[in-house]
Amino acid sequence: MDVLLTIFVDPFLDMFSDPVFFMEVVVTGLLTGVMYSLVALGFVLIFKASGVFNFAQGAMVLFAALTLVGLMERGVPVWVALIITAGVMTILAVLIERLVLRPLVNQPDIILFMATIGITFFLEGFGETVWGSDIHPLDVGIPAESFDFAGMLLNEFDVYAAIIGAVMVATLAIFFQKTAIGRALRAVADDHQAALSVGIPLKTIWIVVWSVAGFVGLVAGIMWGSKSGVQFSLSLIALKALPVLILGGFTSIPGAIVGGLIIGVGEKIAEIYWGPLVGGAIENWFAFMLALVFLLFRPQGLFGEKIIERV
């Protein structure tokens, strides 16, 4: 009985006894969630346009951040470094399309997935060979002061991250809805063959998508890098983005955002109110469990396309 009380009653009593602290936990969770969404967005873009489950997104985040920080440490000004890094990510996209995707066209999904794990290994090794494996501090001039808002202690940096996330999603939405390339991207996402038959160049589209995913990775890399330093463990945040993805649905950009927010909040609340009961450090698997339970009720994720199966 006591055990049940501590699991099912006490945490809720804690929440109600200190609502300001609870709100602080929720808001911090939401802001962390935005950071997860930033990584998940890159996955969604590539999955939508080419059907490839790109495990290398985390490595791309690491590689972009390493390149940026490496250039800045050699005295290149921030803006120039940003442009060069964006260029590097574009070249990377071209190379991946040319050397990996094109020879593997029409292979089963699992083979392409394996190939992206190969890319992950390569990028991790390459990035560290070129730029070294130390922890590099990254400072692009985003303020990180703590401030007080309605009794909650928040960090300015997280708020800026949320704003940048929102701007990026809005830009992507406009890009997808209003520009010619965006329309072509949506056509490819809908049906490869039909898109080819109306004259959309598939190869160019793939390069564009991988470059855009690279830029999204760069933004994510800047945010995560300024928060915790640019280091090898950055590539592991790909694993953090996976539950966000299945929660939101592989093919949905709003899904990546909402999924990120849910995971961010759920994780923080679980860690703070239930974590101590089981010895803490549950954030490694809690998000996956949350997503798993969720999928049992809605197999295609929150916003995923309805799965229709025929014999």
Added chain:
Amino acid sequence: MLYREAGQFKSNYASDQAIFPIAQDRWFMAVALLVAFVVIPTVFDEYMLQAVMIPFLIFALATIGLNLLLGYCGQLSLGTGGFMAVGGYSAYKFAIAFPEMNMIVVFALSGLCAAFVGIMFGVPSLRIKGFYLAVATLAAQFFLQWLFNKVAWFYNYNSSGTITAPPREMFGYMITGPEATAEVRYILTLSIVVVMALVAKNLVRGHIGRSWMAIRDMDIAAEIIGIRPMQTKLSAFAISSFYCGVAGALMVFTWLGSVETEAFSINESFQVLFMVIIGGLGSILGSFLGAAFITSVPILLTNLPQAFGLEMAIDLQKHFEVMIFGSLIIFFLIVEPLGFARLWQITKEKLRLWPFPY
């Protein structure tokens, strides 16, 4: 000329249904087993047995396990490391709690524990498919790793948090613990792997394997012709996890001796997945070839620079290894996406006509 089945007639059902219907295949297997059981332990030194052959066999076993699930039943799982951890830790608990118990029984029980956990994490496969399922099985990986790390009961409350294989003997030989020789451990591992590979080979030829393949090819169609998806999918998860569990137990007892949860990390899951893909989906022989390739490449890469007299800083060399390994994987996928098993098949077909191709 060498590999021709002309003239080998099957005159009864038993020979028609033999595992190796062609005489040359039977000879090949007999020679391979002879080499594995007699030649390798006498020729190879302790380092080769301990650092190359035993890990190869253990990973081959885990690869067969994942291949049963992914290659035959079509369910993508990234929780292999977690299931191996269940096997390793439960074998440790059984061996400590019942010191008199035969080690074979301990391994079987640890496999059963892993099978039970596998069924629990296989339940979502009834609702979700493909990459959604793959990500969902990552929950098993992270949860199990966390569990064995946090709950002190699993490592008997010792302060270091590692589990160490207790010394046990069988037929008068020490088979685990620091006093067991590499030869004995190698023979024990090899025997278990050979028996289990044979069982797997027979499983996939029989009723259960065929229902797995039906589910893999199209589960709705399979359901309509009367195959029960629940039993079939869960049995695939159970048997696959059993194999992984035994592999994990062997990892603790005959290979590493003492491990912590890091030994069963997500990297292990990916490595086993690579072995399945590189070896060839849906092939038992391919599992061995894939395991041989993936376990030997890092060893070769580590030793290659010294062989050429190149001196490199350790960390730089580590990064190079990762890089080359990644490119090799991509290269191999492009050259032969169906894996070593397909190459083997092509070789056999060529051999059939050789040396007169027309």
